[in-house]
Amino acid sequence: MEFIKKVIRKIKDGMLQEMFEETKWMYTYAKKYKFQIFFYIILGIMTTVMGLASSVGSKYLIDAVTGQDKGNIALIAIFIVAMGLFSIGINAVTTMISARINIRVNNEIQAEVYDKILVADWISMKEFHSGDLLNRLNGDVNTVASSILSWIPSLITRSVQFVGILAIILYYDPTMAVIALASAPVMLIVSKTLMKKMRDYNKRMRQVSSEVMSFNEESFQNIQSVKAFDLVEFFSNRLRNVQQNYKDVFLDYNKFSVYTSSFMSVVGMFVAYACFGWGVYRLWTGHITFGTMTLFVQLSGQLSSSFKSLVSLVPSAISATTSAGRIMEFFKIKNESKLEEEKVKSIQNNTQGKGLSVELDDVEFSYDATKTVFKNANVVANPGEIVALVGPSGEGKTTMVRLLLGLINAKDGQAIIKDINGVRCKISSATRRFFAYVPQGNTIFSGTIADNMRMVKPDATDAEIVEALKAACAYDFVKKLPDNINSKVGERGGGFSEGQAQRISIARALLRQSPILLLDEATSALDVATEREVLRNIMNMGYARTCIVTTHRPSVLTMCDRVYRIDSGVVCDIGEEEVEQLVRDF
Ligand SMILES: Nc1ncnc2c1ncn2[C@@H]1O[C@H](COP(=O)(O)OP(=O)(O)OP(=O)(O)O)[C@@H](O)[C@H]1O
Incomplete structure (x- = not known):
């Protein structure tokens, strides 16, 4: 009980609490599209289920072909092709839904931020450079809008996929399911540290990107003075310095991302190999058919890619919430007073x-x-x-x-x-x-x-x-x-x-x-x-x-x-x- 309370306290304070607030704010814009988002999630789950059904179908197809099962080969083949075609159709629909929601949310947030900037307290707004304002109004708003579907809805569909694969493995071989889950504790231990670092990197990236934009904006506004003082070379060098700063932070972040994703991939790869090895052992000892082995090969591949997609949701969630936080700063500024x-x-x-x-x-x-x-x-x-x-x-x-x-x-x-x-x-x-x-x-x-x-x-x-x-x-x-x-x-x-x-x-x-x-x-x-x-x-x-x-x-x-x-x-x-x-x- 004490442990659970401690976990809840940890979740509530600091970074996670901040991310929770930012996510809540993002989804206030999604409320209007709740039916479309619900439909999007259902379609995503359907695609997942169809993918899994077609994997199970291929097991029965191989067992029927190798004579280990009595199945109608033609019917199973038609089923697999139908599942594939259906998935393609669903993908087309989800892409369209996602584009529509994305552009609408983008325009809505942008218009609200724009209006807020116009009515916010003049002195408080003076603290933002106009380049930074432009960067937040375009870059951050765009990141938030495109994350409306790639954050929570993707988390739901990816989780369903992950759980579905595990359930099938559990049905055919419980030991293999345990092996497949072996990576979970490692991930839980490292995730909090990684998230904190990732969020810091994200904030720094946004900040330097605003600095570059502010510099460009100011130079173009004062281009006459730049030329008049013969400062073309000076400004050209200053741009390179600002770019260098951006490059350093970008490469630092990139190095961190490569290390983390390599670490995740290695964990994922070992789990996939362990599952594969276990499957080969079960086939060798005659406990499973060739069809079940094919199913395991497919599922362990799918499990590792679904695990990767789940893990990749972390940086995109961090990027989205960081941007949301930068936009929310505007909404915390009081409006100009309107008296009498x-x-x-x-x-x-x-x-x-x-x-x-x-x-x-x-x-x-x-x-x-x-x-x-x-x-x-x-x-x-x-x-x-x-x-x-x-x-x-x-x-x-x-x-x-x-x-x-x-x-x-x-x-x-x-x-x-x-x-x-x-x-x-x-x-x-x-x-x-x-x-x-x-x-x-x-x-x-x-x-x-x-x-x-x-x-x-x-x-x-x-x-x-x-x-x-x-x-x-x-x-x-x-x-x-x-x-x-x-x-x-x-x-x-x-x-x-x-x-x-x-x-x-x-x-x-x-x-x-x-x-x-x-x-x-x-x-x-x-x-x-x-x-x-x-x-x-x-x-x-x-x-x-x-x-x-x-x-x-x-x-x-x-x-x-x-x-x-x-x-x-x-x-x-x-x-x-x-x-x-x-x-x-x-
Ligand atoms: N946004 C601001 N934030 C902080 N201080 C400011 C700000 N704007 C002006 N000041 C300060 O307030 C003082 C008065 O500035 P103001 O612009 O009103 O002078 P002014 O008499 O109009 O000058 P000028 O004749 O050169 O236009 C100055 O000391 C200036 O540094």
Whole structure:
């Protein structure tokens, strides 16, 4: 009793418990296909039974041919051929079922992971490199999906096969059955150690494979810098180093796999030889017929291959559960907070087109415990106003924009939006619908200009798109393109200058007609005259808009209603004189 309890405890803790949880998670996706999986298992068992029946059939065929039994040779031969043909048909059906389940589960998990990544807490997700995300989204999801059928269902069919072969051997010769089972204790003793090592190797393999993908992804994204700094050779060598790392882990794992499978094969081979030797001895002493001997030869071969397949399920189960664990990490991340959703809805319904204010009251924020980005920040921006955030680089302007977008949350104080009736609502991902945002850098997607614009307003007419492009001073160059607003844009705005891409991004934000517009260094690539014209147009579109800009250039500061400087963790509202001083200093 104590021993059983100890075994259960061992199973429950550590690696086995983890693998159990991961397997349980994998099979939540299989629930929908339980009937197909059940059918798949039944077909697998049928194939096994037919294989065994045809082996027994061949015993009777040989005994009939050698005159040791009175059987209908033609009938037995027809039976064996029929079994063979039937198995081929069943195999075709199971292959089709497996492909269908595989692709559906793959797409379902991939879509769920993708959605999760989009709604997960922004800061937590920042810990994953995008190459690692891609590797998990494709490689790990694919491994899990293809293992839905090659793990538990295969375990069932292979076990049935193993037990079936043993049962037949037991029926004809119990001693041989005992010999056949001789390997089981050896396997049980070594399996736990092997599994642990295998799982460690699997984790390392996945990790280095993510490193290779991250490296490739980053190099291609920054290919211009790689060329500009004449770093082609350097990066080419770095790739080889990353590959070397992958190769070392891969070969290590391969060596381990070869040793383990050789060890298993040697054990299997000795068992098969022992069975064969015992059969020969029984034939020699006249205890069994030639037909039974043929059956034993076939069964000992089948037993060793079925044993091998059972053993090979261990690495595939480990690989599947390791991948499942890597995907499950995403689902453990909390989602972005959505606060006061009802209030958000009522503000949306009651104040359409009437504008919204933004307020930060005594807000404190830090990314980690070691450094506060700012504290006691008090900021107000009202409809019809342009409010600027200025300050030295790295002092917290973008951080404040992230706070307004609900990507990060205040550690202290309150960040709220307020409608014209004075209804206040906490900022979270739920209030993001009131914002249009133009971030730093190029944020244009591949497709056409119109595709990019309709991303934020799917039913926008061509005229509306042109109007937004005009307001962002972008239509001047768009109208000269051969296909006007339907002209193609390359990846990350390829084919356009930085300033042109910025203006298309601003136009996209304007088309959204959100009450609050956030421009984070969004006009940095424009000349001063265009920058001022864009801001003027934005405020004269006949829409009650609150505009918050972060900038290093004082050229637009004279157009702003209020200017906040963020410096050394302090946010202060600077007066006209200081603004004029800033313009002069510039
Ligand atoms: N994801 C992050 N995790 C941890 N720290 C961060 C993160 N993003 C920014 N920081 C830190 O927060 C501080 C403020 O950064 P932020 O990007 O807000 O500055 P900024 O004023 O917008 O700078 P710039 O003018 O150069 O764009 C910096 O010290 C930066 O190192």
